[in-house]
Amino acid sequence: MNFSNRKGFMDEDFLLEGEFAKKLYHDFAKHQPIIDYHNHLPPDDILQDRLFENISQIWLSGDHYKWRAMRTLGIQEKYITGDATDAEKFEKWAFTVPYTLRNPLYHWTHLELRRYYGIKDLLNPENAQNIYRTTSEMTNSPEFSTQSLLRKMNVEVICTTDDPADDLSAHRQFQNTTSTLRMFPAFRPDKAFSIEQTAYTNYITKLSQAAGFEIKNYDDLLQALQKRVDFFHLNNCRLADHGLESLLHFSRQVADPNVIFQKALSGKSATLEETAYFKFRTLLELCRMYHTKGWTQQFHLGALRNNNSRLFKKLGPDTGFDSIGDFGQADALSGFLNELDSTDQLGKTILYNLNPGDNEVFATMTGNFNDGSVKGKIQFGSGWWFLDQKDGMERQLNTLSNMGLISCFVGMLTDSRSFLSFPRHEYFRRILCNLFGRDMEKGQLPTDEKWVGKIIGDICYHNAKNYFNFPS
Known part of the structure; x- marks a missing residue:
């Protein structure tokens, strides 16, 4: 071909x-x-x-679009709205993302990783820990305060x-x-x-x-x-x-x-x-x-x-x-x-x-x-x-x-x-x-x-x- x-x-x-x-x-x-x-x-x-401690807090908290997808994939509520750690919730989201092909979440996820964090890799279970670590370090810096994020998008x-x-x-x-x-x-x-x-x-x-x-x-x-x-x-x-x-x-x-x-x-x-x-x-x-x-x-x-x-x-x-x-x-x-x-x-x-x-x-x-x-x-x-x-x-x-x-x-x-x-x-x-x-x-x-x-x-x-x- x-x-x-x-x-x-x-x-x-x-x-x-x-x-x-x-x-x-x-x-x-x-x-x-x-x-x-x-x-x-x-x-x-x-x-x-506000500064967030990690990407899960700013990305997954309150996002019922992502929550619906995770439930559909069979992920337990513990990792969605429950008491799992932020890192564990992120890993479950990373597991979910490859299965969201043709859902707008797939586009939105990778647009957001690119525009805010400069990450062009496709999120998946294999790179989840590395991306979590990298993005969380960035998230907890002044460039990722709420007002900075809005300015970054020219709001x-x-x-x-x-x-x-x-x-x-x-x-x-x-x-x-x-x-x-x-x-x-x-x-x-x-x-x-x-x-x-x-x-x-x-x-x-x-x-x-x-x-x-x-x-x-x-x-x-x-x-x-x-x-x-x-x-x-x-x-x-x-x-x-x-x-x-x-x-x-x-x-x-x-x-x-x-x-x-x-x-x-x-x-x-x-x-x-x-x-x-x-x-x-x-x-x-x-x-x-x-x-x-x-x-x-x-x-x-x-x-x-x-x-x-x-x-x-x-x-x-x-x-x-x-x-x-x-x-x-x-x-x-x-x-x-x-x-x-x-x-x-x-x-x-x-x-x-x-x-x-x-x-x-x-x-x-x-x-x-x-x-x-x-x-x-x-x-x-x-x-x-x-x-x-x-x-x-x-x-x-x-x-x-x-x-x-x-x-x-x-x-x-x-x-x-x-x-x-x-x-x-x-x-x-x-x-x-x-x-x-x-x-x-x-x-x-x-x-x-x-x-x-x-x-x-x-x-x-x-x-x-x-x-x-x-x-x-």
Whole structure:
């Protein structure tokens, strides 16, 4: 067999299939700064410029993508979330990696080893101990502090995910540092309307303390949330985020929301319809608050969470037992957005879809509520969670191209809990440039590198920079 034209694995033109794709990436995308407007990184770790003791602590802790793969391979929980040593956990991950071929973890793992540590070897059991030793020595040096890692990836802005009851002390202290990195909070109020949760009354106590008064009724709840929105805004928050199975909409009043709220406070269970109505009403009021502040609201829709009740009880949420859900999205999504738009209180909105079967629904829904007031006011967000891999990204980009204006797209985010996840922006940019470059090669787009390159630069950086009202 003739291998003379074979590409090397993950060379400088990784994922770039033609000369136009290479040109677009290397000249217009590669060096753009990163605005990571949604992730789950701990703000305290950024403020303190934390150093990790070894690569396992920074790479494997909290990464449920890796945990799912290890469980699938038959690795015991001891080596995943259990009491095994960090070195033992790394060795089990190294054992797993060769079996992740064609899973995005294989690409992400080796991109991260290369971009942060300069290691081009393929991780496997034979070199695990040596790589663990080498990377852990590097990890525990100042060049691998949290802020240094973000600077290394050219991160300009980072938005964390924060509960309304948070005091934002890390953000407030960070604003007084000399760091060139900009860190902003994002408002995540899901717990405030999740009355079906057993710990709801405990949460209301916590929110009361943050608001400075006791929340006794539904009007108090809305007042407390308004106070926290005001507080977050004063501390440079400009985004809100929500994780829901689907948006909800009711054209009639099911019950007095205060009656439903009082049920929850007394420990009584509301009906499914009452619970859904309470969420709808509260979220609607929150979105009106966001609109007044000029915030962007994000909706992550379509996840079926905590499927494994046995292991959820043992390990808790966000440990790798969620999946794509199959929910009806269109009617309620349309109704909810229209409810806000009918009073001209629909702010900038990003809709993230987890079920690829709903891509066209989401992409066409955005066009219903773009009104010319803001470029790309309603966004079909990037491939999310199970879809932030090559096929998922391409499908999202192609759907957006076919049914909207990809030129207005605000681009990629990590949605990650790992400080080593930022090469995912590179991964996205390479995929994006390859799509455009391939169309140029085929004569389906003009070979105007300057103009197409401008569109690429906008998607990678400039659209996000202009879309979000971050304080200067």
